[in-house]
Amino acid sequence: MIENSQELKATLDRIEYFQKQVEKLRQVETNPRNYELSAGGFLAEIERMNLEVYHFLADDMFIYMDQSKQYAA
Numbered sequence: 203m204i205e206n207s208q209e210l211k212a213t214l215d216r217i218e219y220f221q222k223q224v225e226k227l228r229q230v231e232t233n234p235r236n237y238e239l240s241a242g243g244f245l246a247e248i249e250r251m252n253l254e255v256y257h258f259l260a261d262d263m264f265i266y267m268d269q270s271k272q273y274a275a
Contacts, residue, residue, distance in 0.1 A: 204258035217251050220244045 204210050224241050231237040 204254050210255065210258055213251050213255055217248055217255075220248050220251075224248070 224244050227241050
């Protein structure tokens with residue numbers, strides 16, 4: 203779970219690294235089944251990390267919304 207901006211940056215960097223690995227696999231792997239098996243783990247991890255990023259950013263959004271309600275009242 204991402205807890206701060208430093209962890210967010212590290213996660214985004216890791217997502218980018220994994221995406222580049224999948225791009226390389228697409229270029230060199232000619233057998234579709236081998237590509238699926240090779241890239242599947244990377245793609246699953248990218249999806250999981252993207253979900254973590256979403257939750258971290260959405261949590262911030264809800265915090266700001268709660269704060270704005272307090273100021274409006």
